[in-house]
Amino acid sequence: MTDTDKRFNPLAADRKWQQIWEESETFRADSASDKPKRYILEMFPYPSGRIHMGHVRNYTMGDVLARFERMRGHEVLHPMGWDAFGMPAENAAMEKGVHPGRWTRQNIATMRDQLKRLGFAFDWSRELATCEPDYYGHEQALFLDMMEAGLVYRKESAVNWDPVDMTVLANEQVIDGRGWRSGALVEKRNLNQWFLKITDFAEDLLAGLDDLKDWPEKVRTMQENWIGKSQGLTFDFPIDNGEVITVFSTRPDTIYGASFVAVAADHPLALKLAEDNAALTEFAEECRRTGTAAAEIETQEKRGFDTGLKATHPLDPNWELPVYVANFVLMGYGTGAVFGVPAHDQRDLDFARKYDLPVKRVVSDGDETAPEFAGDEAYSGPGSIVNSDFLNGLSIEDAQKAVIDRAETEGWGKGSTVWRLRDWGVSRQRYWGTPIPIIHSPDHGPVPVPRDQLPVTLPEDIDFDTPGNPLERHPTWKHTTCPISGKPALRETDTLDTFADSSWYFLRFASQPNDKPFDKDEIAQWLPVAQYIGGVEHAILHLLYARFWTRALKSIGLLDVDEPFASLFTQGMVTHETYQMGDGSWLSPDEVRKDGSDWAHIESGEAVEVGRVIKMSKSKKNVIDPEPIVDQYGADAVRWFMLSDSPPERDLPWSEAGIEGSWRFVQRVWRIAQMADADVPGEAGADKALLRVLHQTIAGVTEDIGQLGFNKAVAKLYTLAAAIEKAQPSPDRNEAIRSLVLMVGPMTPHLAEEAWALLGGEGLIADAAWPLADMAVAVDDEVTIAVQVKGKLRDTITVAKGLPKQEMEALALASEKVQRSIGGAEVRKVIVVPDRLVNIVV
């Protein structure tokens, strides 16, 4: 055997085992299996073109879990698919003239190959792409189901309209008031939009968070804030022009501290007044123009426009309050109108000081009770109510109840709950999405497409040369007939927000009958997902929408699942150093070389500044494409690197040295596998030291992987490898080698299969049983204990495990170092922790 034969050749091994897994359908999930089931899911990718390191990390983690659970005797569902609708495909169509479908499917083909090249244990038989009619057709059916259940409605609402691209923009796509692509000033337009009633489930979505113990605290908090429940009082201010202004307040206890009423610039009252008031019109225009960026809000001055109208205080008919239109009141929250209590709200105070309005203290901070409120800092802390008629002396909480009671008794207001969460507007004026299955009939209005006409498919012949919605412009597609009258009618040309596609894909993975979206009983076999892994960027929208769809589908009897994802893990990003030339331009890692301790540009030799380690991004040019790395080092080294060093929730800095280290470990395991010798003489159980390390490793790695502590498992496997290398040949060493190979199986599967075959293992290692730790072997019969004097380490002594306390104490006191440290002082107390330490207090 030559030296090169002894090296592990990943290029050959990767291909060989991937083919074997595929041919024997190793990772096909059987819904009818009797084994306990585990559903391991990673967020499916958008087919943007190529796999990036973030995908590799995400899917490696899921893959280790999936393979680990299989080896532990579970029937595992570990599927993969494509979140295939969306804007980038249309952008490609506009820029390169390629059809969105063609572009998307090509990307899928490329990325599927790249994923297969990494040897992930996916059940490819369940692969799906949301852009195919056999997926989105079922989505249309679910949309109609929700519609029948009253969870869908249509309403005119204001949207961000890009006049150049002629399309609606999401809030995130409006940057400084301009469209992110066109750069055109965005207009507000009123359009008829379809909405899903997510607010029907607001209370339940909020309450459900409490049960998601295995979700990151951070994500739960973000969802909680997003749902944004506020309780308070909604009540009316009569206005001297005969109208009323309805306001919402979470602090009805401060009602006697009111000094003005303010409405948003878009409030109906403001709009009406502006009709014959040019100054107000201009003011309102200004309010709309100002951005909502963080910095602007901080510096933004509170400004108002005095309408001259007076509102009557609900508790005192003789008390009149000025009515303003104010720039800090939002139409989108509550009722779009507030009453200002300057003493106890910072914004109101800023406003009152500017317009010289009264500032009256109604909550005492303990010492100060006088009505005059000085200073520029509002008091919003605890206290009791003062200067407030019948509320005086009450706690804030009791006063709130008292005011709500009185309002309800007298009929001018009522206790209410206001949510930050709005209903989900799902209409998009785009081509590359799920067509909304509605026909607009001249006689019957919007009617559902009959079920037997689903799916409503997208037309293929489409024109992207002019901006706007291609479906709207298509010559024939939208023309159809009314299902009721048979008269000519028009199809809905809007498509669904792509977040709808990802709100139920995990159900279709678990069950994919032809005649319906999914089978309830088969879903019950797999759901909820045991472990969901993905980026934290989906903490709110995707995860909230998926939770909502699950509840909506349950409420109409299609499902029997409460929460789709029992446990959620948000992984960190893959990062890399950045390199910058003197002129500020960025360089990619392959354009620079290390020049001593400095870095230089290879082409020009100029000095290069090494910048912060940040998320890989095209603009900073610090991206490492996984494909050439996999070609060079093999799938296993890349996978091993993804799991090493950094804890999975933290960022992982990519480095050339790091991947080489992983490569070395792959080769090292291969060498170790070759050390196994079936004919070695000796009896099993003789090498106690090695067996101890082995069983400690098995116990530790099993626990670590179960908790997604991959970096810790990796460290323990290194230790075991070192112990095997130091051990003498023996049956025990063979056993340790076999176990090492089994334990790297989920992480470096190609290497493990190759080594397993070499060791004469039965079948595939993917199907082999995970090793069991024998704790009796794992425990040491000797322990090294620490000896401290007043908490400071003075010596360590090795004693038999389980040595009685008195003997430990005696041994510790016998230590020369300890005696020297005590120096003859009186021993006042001795703390003894069995098998751990002795602490002598003098």
Add this chain to the structure above:
RNA sequence: GCGGACGUGGCGAAAUGGUAGACGCAGCAGACUUAAAAUCUGCUAUCCAUCACUGGGUGUGCGGGUUCGAGUCCCGCCGUCCGCACCA
């Protein structure tokens, strides 16, 4: 402003309140080699003392506290990152 996370060697990081720095990377020294690659061995927080063996001090962002004992628990700061944000 609100909420969350984090702060440990040159770097990534370990550490049920009980020997801080396991493991990896980088570095240094050595072995093998004509040489290189590969591989292997040893050292590698810091300061002081010592020819050396070794001994002692300091050390987990800063300041307090609880405890026989604190990286870990409590209080108060400082800093970094992330999310949300004129939410009434």
